Amino acid sequence: xxxxxxxxxxxxxxxxxxxxxxxxxxxxxxxxxxxxxxxxxxxxxxxxxxxxxxxxxxxxxxxxxxxxxxxxxxxxxxxxxxxxxxxxxxxxxxxxxxxxxxxxxxxxxxxxxxxxxxxxxxxxxxxxxxxxxxxxxxxxxxxxxxxxxxxxxxxxxxxxxxxxxxxxxxxxxxxxxxxxxxxxxxxxxxxxxxxxxxxxxxxxxxxxxxxxxxxxxxxxxxxxxxxxxxxxxxxxxxxxxxxxxxxxxxxxxxxxxxxxxxxx
Amino acid sequence: xxxxxxxxxxxxxxxxxxxxxxxxxxxxxxxxxxxxxxxxxxxxxxxxxxxxxxxxxxxxxxxxxxxxxxxxxxxxxxxxxxxxxxxxxxxxxxxxxxxxxxxxxxxxxxxxxxxxxxxxxxxxxxxxxxxxxxxxxxxxxxxxxxxxxxxxxxxxxxxxxxxxxxxxxxxxxxxxxxxxxxxxxxxxxxxxxxxxxxxxxxxxxxxxxxxxxxxxxxxxxxxxxxxxxxxxxxxxxxxxxxxxxxxxxxxxxxxxxxxxxxxxxxxxxxxxxxxxxxxxxxxxxxxxxxxxxx
Numbered sequence: 291x292x293x294x295x296x297x298x299x300x301x302x303x304x305x306x307x308x309x310x311x312x313x314x315x316x317x318x319x320x321x322x323x324x325x326x327x328x329x330x331x332x333x334x335x336x337x338x339x340x341x342x343x344x345x346x347x348x349x350x351x352x353x354x355x356x357x358x359x360x361x362x363x364x365x366x367x368x369x370x371x372x373x374x375x376x377x378x379x380x381x382x383x384x385x386x387x388x389x390x391x392x393x394x395x396x397x398x399x400x401x402x403x404x405x406x407x408x409x410x411x412x413x414x415x416x417x418x419x420x421x422x423x424x425x426x427x428x429x430x431x432x433x434x435x436x437x438x439x440x441x442x443x444x445x446x447x448x449x450x451x452x453x454x455x456x457x458x459x460x461x462x463x464x465x466x467x468x469x470x471x472x473x474x475x476x477x478x479x480x481x482x483x484x485x486x487x488x489x490x491x492x493x494x495x496x497x498x499x500x501x502x503x504x505x506x507x508x509x510x511x512x513x514x515x516x517x518x519x520x521x522x523x524x525x526x527x528x529x530x531x532x533x534x535x536x537x538x539x540x541x542x543x544x545x546x547x548x549x550x551x552x553x554x
Numbered sequence: 555x556x557x558x559x560x561x562x563x564x565x566x567x568x569x570x571x572x573x574x575x576x577x578x579x580x581x582x583x584x585x586x587x588x589x590x591x592x593x594x595x596x597x598x599x600x601x602x603x604x605x606x607x608x609x610x611x612x613x614x615x616x617x618x619x620x621x622x623x624x625x626x627x628x629x630x631x632x633x634x635x636x637x638x639x640x641x642x643x644x645x646x647x648x649x650x651x652x653x654x655x656x657x658x659x660x661x662x663x664x665x666x667x668x669x670x671x672x673x674x675x676x677x678x679x680x681x682x683x684x685x686x687x688x689x690x691x692x693x694x695x696x697x698x699x700x701x702x703x704x705x706x707x708x709x710x711x712x713x714x715x716x717x718x719x720x721x722x723x724x725x726x727x728x729x730x731x732x733x734x735x736x737x738x739x740x741x742x743x744x745x746x747x748x749x750x751x752x753x754x755x756x757x758x759x760x761x762x763x764x765x766x767x768x769x770x771x772x773x774x775x776x777x778x779x780x781x782x783x784x785x786x787x788x789x790x791x792x793x794x795x796x797x798x799x800x801x802x803x804x805x806x807x808x809x810x811x812x813x814x815x816x817x818x819x820x821x822x823x824x825x826x827x828x829x830x831x832x833x834x835x836x837x838x839x840x841x842x843x844x845x846x847x848x
Binding site for chain 2: 391393395400470
């Protein structure tokens with residue numbers, strides 16, 4: 291049984307030390323992201339109610355829960371698109387709670403929003419360039435690397451992004467986020483509407499990036515089974531509160547929790 | 555034949571100015587989803603600035619540059635101070651605000667510069683070139699108008715296609731939230747967009763004023779034509795705006811040249827064209843609605 295808490299504000303355990311094998315960086319020192327008692331309302335509706343969680347450096351942390359659990363609100367509040375009424379967001383130990391949205395990417399955090407956020411009117415290449423705009427001149431090799439990671443984008447390079455399939459769009463937005471050279475990647479429902487094979491491919495690639503380059507990922511997913519299979523740590527949200535935080539495998543093994551909140 | 559050539563040429567000249575004006579509307583629509591009804595009086599204001607400088611003995615080109623620069627400033631300040639408050643809100647609010655600006659700026663122009671008719675100089679001759687003994691409607695001023703609009707268009711295309719700022723402006727226009735998340739200062743880009751649009755609008759004002767009489771409301775009819783041209787082109791497409799402007803300019807020129815009593819029908823013809831296009835191709839001739847739905 292995971293360490294379920296009733297109000298989410300207490301007993302949030304850091305990511306279990308028994309992460310995946312082969313993760314060199316571990317999570318010693320400051321975590322990539324720390325969220326403390328975050329509370330956000332959409333009008334009268336409290337979308338987040340004192341959420342606390344930690345995303346370890348060099349790890350994939352999956353935030354799970356049903357529709358309306360507050361997963362998207364969590365990411366939007368972290369990046370500042372939505373202002374919280376209470377709580378704190380620390381990025382590598384630095385308080386970014388009330389910082390401007392435009393400044394997040396310069397601090398090393400890239401947020402890929404729900405619905406993929408491809409800019410349909412721009413070409414694939416231009417979409418990628420937007421990802422590196424804030425950095426000034428970006429070596430061509432970094433673009434080449436994204437095309438290598440996602441060969442299907444190469445063929446579509448000069449086509450407007452609205453012709454892309456769902457999977458290609460997801461590849462494009464992840465590639466674009468990578469060009470921002472983030473230390474922490476926030477992904478909102480990357481599996482939504484994609485074929486299982488594509489989901490597996492994208493998650494596999496994420497794992498690879500995390501293991502090889504020490505990228506940290508906060509992954510929001512409704513597709514809990516796939517997410518837990520790739521994540522190190524899982525956080526379960528329900529109605530804006532954290533109901534469980536534990537090692538991904540432990541959560542996976544917790545049948546009651548799965549039935550109650552994860553729908554599988 | 556000669557009449558056809560002349561009608562076509564004057565249509566082209568008008569069309570170029572419509573195109574410039576439509577381009578200004580499109581620039582703003584693309585970035586802020588606002589139809590800027592104040593575009594005409596903003597352009598009138600800067601045209602009067604140019605006129606005042608010329609009357610004070612300034613060189614035409616110097617006055618031209620100052621007018622465009624003040625257009626940029628006017629557009630940028632209006633966006634930042636007034637329009638910013640209604641961006642992203644209900645569409646009607648933006649419409650009311652730009653209509654209010656339209657009236658207010660026009661009144662300010664009348665107060666500052668007077669409401670009488672004043673003649674605006676043209677840097678080039680107004681007499682047609684002579685080809686094989688006959689004088690045609692192609693005047694040096696017409697050549698100037700065409701060159702000025704084409705050069706402006708090319709500069710805008712280059713800005714949007716080949717520069718970082720241009721890419722950031724497009725990203726801000728088409729994917730505001732994503733652009734912010736990727737570090738684009740969207741507010742600044744919108745201010746810049748309004749400034750640029752006002753420059754292009756000012757250009758249209760100065761071009762149409764050349765060799766004519768100006769008064770505070772002299773741009774009013776151009777709002778109608780510019781808007782029709784922009785809608786013809788699909789409101790979202792700069793290329794569409796230019797083509798729409800040329801099509802409209804030619805069509806209106808033919809109506810006034812060939813239809814008996816046609817010069818009285820020009821305004822009506824513009825609106826008929828607008829209605830027909832909206833009925834047949836609601837997205838405009840260069841519809842990109844499919845792209846936007848995606």
